[in-house]
Amino acid sequence: MRLIIAFLFLLALSVPAKSLPYTDGRLTPEIQVEMEKNRFFYPTLGQLNDSLKSLAQRHPSICRLDSIGRSYENRTIYCLEISDNPGQDEAEPELLFVGLHHANEWSSCAVPLFYCDSLVRAYGSDTLVTRLVDERRFWFIPCFNVDGYYYSRDLNHTAWRKNRRPWGGAIGIDLNRNYPGAGAGNANDTWGGIPAPSMASHNPASEFFCGPTALSELENRAMYDFVTARTFRALVSYHNYGEYVLWPWAWAITPAPDGPTIQSIGNELANMIVKQSGSGHYTGMQQGTWYQLCSELKDFAYGYARYTKGEPCYPFGVELGLSLAPDTILLAQISRQNIKALFHLARVIDTAVANTPRIVVAPRIAAVQNGNQYDVCWSPKTAGLANGWRLWEMMKASAVLDTFGTSNPRWVMTGFTPASQGAHSGAYCLVSNYADAAVTWARTEYPYIVTVADTASFWLKFDLELNSDVLFFEISRDGLSWRQHGRFTGMDTTWDRVQVPLVEYEEQSVFFRFRLVTDGDRYQGVFIDDFYPAVAYDSIVQYPGLADTFYYFEKTASGAYYYRVVGYNNQGTGIFSSLIRVDVTMSVAEDRTDIIQPRLPTVVRKFKPVKGVRVFNILGQEVPRPDKAGIYFLRSAQGTDKIIVIK
Numbered sequence: 001m002r003l004i005i006a007f008l009f010l011l012a013l014s015v016p017a018k019s020l021p022y023t024d025g026r027l028t029p030e031i032q033v034e035m036e037k038n039r040f041f042y043p044t045l046g047q048l049n050d051s052l053k054s055l056a057q058r059h060p061s062i063c064r065l066d067s068i069g070r071s072y073e074n075r076t077i078y079c080l081e082i083s084d085n086p087g088q089d090e091a092e093p094e095l096l097f098v099g100l101h102h103a104n105e106w107s108s109c110a111v112p113l114f115y116c117d118s119l120v121r122a123y124g125s126d127t128l129v130t131r132l133v134d135e136r137r138f139w140f141i142p143c144f145n146v147d148g149y150y151y152s153r154d155l156n157h158t159a160w161r162k163n164r165r166p167w168g169g170a171i172g173i174d175l176n177r178n179y180p181g182a183g184a185g186n187a188n189d190t191w192g193g194i195p196a197p198s199m200a201s202h203n204p205a206s207e208f209f210c211g212p213t214a215l216s217e218l219e220n221r222a223m224y225d226f227v228t229a230r231t232f233r234a235l236v237s238y239h240n241y242g243e244y245v246l247w248p249w250a251w252a253i254t255p256a257p258d259g260p261t262i263q264s265i266g267n268e269l270a271n272m273i274v275k276q277s278g279s280g281h282y283t284g285m286q287q288g289t290w291y292q293l294c295s296e297l298k299d300f301a302y303g304y305a306r307y308t309k310g311e312p313c314y315p316f317g318v319e320l321g322l323s324l325a326p327d328t329i330l331l332a333q334i335s336r337q338n339i340k341a342l343f344h345l346a347r348v349i350d351t352a353v354a355n356t357p358r359i360v361v362a363p364r365i366a367a368v369q370n371g372n373q374y375d376v377c378w379s380p381k382t383a384g385l386a387n388g389w390r391l392w393e394m395m396k397a398s399a400v401l402d403t404f405g406t407s408n409p410r411w412v413m414t415g416f417t418p419a420s421q422g423a424h425s426g427a428y429c430l431v432s433n434y435a436d437a438a439v440t441w442a443r444t445e446y447p448y449i450v451t452v453a454d455t456a457s458f459w460l461k462f463d464l465e466l467n468s469d470v471l472f473f474e475i476s477r478d479g480l481s482w483r484q485h486g487r488f489t490g491m492d493t494t495w496d497r498v499q500v501p502l503v504e505y506e507e508q509s510v511f512f513r514f515r516l517v518t519d520g521d522r523y524q525g526v527f528i529d530d531f532y533p534a535v536a537y538d539s540i541v542q543y544p545g546l547a548d549t550f551y552y553f554e555k556t557a558s559g560a561y562y563y564r565v566v567g568y569n570n571q572g573t574g575i576f577s578s579l580i581r582v583d584v585t586m587s588v589a590e591d592r593t594d595i596i597q598p599r600l601p602t603v604v605r606k607f608k609p610v611k612g613v614r615v616f617n618i619l620g621q622e623v624p625r626p627d628k629a630g631i632y633f634l635r636s637a638q639g640t641d642k643i644i645v646i647k
């Protein structure tokens with residue numbers, strides 16, 4: 001009931017006033033007359049930007065104009081922050097509302113603009129709006145695809161959908177197909193998957209062209225940086241059309257891990273938005289059950305939050321109205337119905353987030369070393385979340401030129417197999433099965449630490465349907481998010497050597513992957529041979545069930561030792577840390593084969609400095625006087641000792 005009263009109040013407020021809502025005096029008199037008649041219209045890009053600037057200028061106490069970056073044609077992508085004390089981080093839940101990924105879906109821009117205007121108008125008079133603005137941090141990007149909108153709206157190419165960057169003999173990339181994917185660790189969830197029915201494509205001329213690589217577009221890179229730098233608790237991306245409220249996964253039919261919560265919030269939102277016809281409500285559904293789609297914004301935001309950041313985010317998509325640019329006469333109904341869902345989402349999101357179980361995401365790992373003694377330490381993203389840790393020690397790494405045999409201990413693969421047909425060297429090469437409408441792949445099982453001047457190389461021949469079936473060579477730091485370093489399509493049936501410099505990954509642990517995405521026709525497929533560097537470790541020791549976030553080693557033999565760690569809790573095994581390397585060099589006389597058990601740390605209440613002893617925290621940073629509770633390492637000529645300071 002409170003919501004209804006608040007909404008009626010807002011309606012009363014939103015009757016066009018004498019003063020112009022969208023102008024700071026720069027618009028033509030004709031447009032001003034139009035705008036006075038009707039608050040609901042499709043602004044040109046210039047009018048939109050003027051409106052946002054004007055709101056920020058006239059209401060600096062609750063509005064701040066910012067930008068997430070620039071487009072291919074060098075236009076600013078504006079975002080408007082609405083909150084009390086804008087620009088200040090007050091630990092309030094942050095919500096993001098994004099319009100117009102697709103240039104011809106005009107009302108997806110007009111609706112978020114209406115939100116901005118309405119929140120500002122109602123602040124201070126309406127209790128619900130005032131409370132939400134005071135207790136939440138709202139961000140609005142009404143027009144994400146600025147170049148496309150300018151072309152579609154201002155230049156009157158009304159059907160245009162993509163951005164405006166030329167690539168591969170055509171113009172434009174579908175910006176809602178260019179995100180990295182869900183990052184759930186599944187090869188199918190990555191950018192560039194084209195599940196049937198093909199609403200995504202590798203053909204540059206297609207309306208759904210997903211780009212040459214993930215994040216190939218400046219616009220998507222800007223959104224990626226913006227979303228990953230902040231902690232959004234909810235996100236709504238607006239599109240036209242269909243009168244739907246959608247939620248992740250988009251890439252799969254199976255529900256997302258927080259499926260029941262997403263579903264219930266999504267259905268609540270849908271049930272609030274009355275259809276254009278005046279009867280019935282929007283339909284709520286998981287995107288993947290409508291049609292499957294890879295590398296769109298919802299899945300990226302959800303997956304990144306869950307698997308990489310470890311801070312839940314609930315993203316939704318709304319398909320507004322029943323056409324791409326509904327008659328302006330309908331905009332009032334669409335806008336006023338949808339803002340109810342915004343209020344609801346803003347009200348319930350903190351409770352939903354608080355009740356969301358979290359997985360243990362990858363901790364930072366480091367070693368504090370003194371000769372043959374060292375502590376491997378890790379720092380969880382969220383303290384107290386793990387029930388325990390599993391530390392892996394790997395020894396004697398060998399990076400080899402892999403000529404592929406029947407047994408492939410260095411690779412895990414689905415749909416690729418070693419075959420003896422026309423290998424480049426040896427008897428075997430790696431061959432794709434080339435199934436229809438599938439994602440097949442082979443990836444290195446263990447991480448490899450890139451050394452200086454390393455270059456990945458392999459021999460390749462392929463026969464693929466041009467721009468329908470594409471092979472990617474990819475590299476990942478975390479096994480979740482992959483970057484494309486090679487794109488192969490069409491035909492090249494003589495063996496060629498491909499080389500990929502790894503300079504940007506120096507000293508970092510990485511995985512390599514070949515991934516083939518296909519549609520419905522079969523050619524000969526892909527042949528790969530003589531891959532370098534494929535890594536194998538001679539021995540792997542697991543230290544399970546660790547409660548502490550460090551482990552002490554005292555080595556009696558020289559060598560390179562590698563470590564990675566993973567936490568677990570009631571959500572299962574979490575995400576592995578990166579791999580680190582510890583080099584131990586001992587004189588021959590010192591080398592022994594037995595391993596000394598870890599020393600127990602000393603627990604102290606107050607730290608007293610000792611001459612000649614330097615103190616380091618678990619990240620290896622020197623801390624002269626540790627005044628916080630935690631684990632510290634005392635380094636002296638006698639070796640390293642560990643203390644736990646409690647308060």
Ligand SMILES: [Zn+2]
Nearest residue numbers: 102105239240
């Ligand atoms: Zn769209």
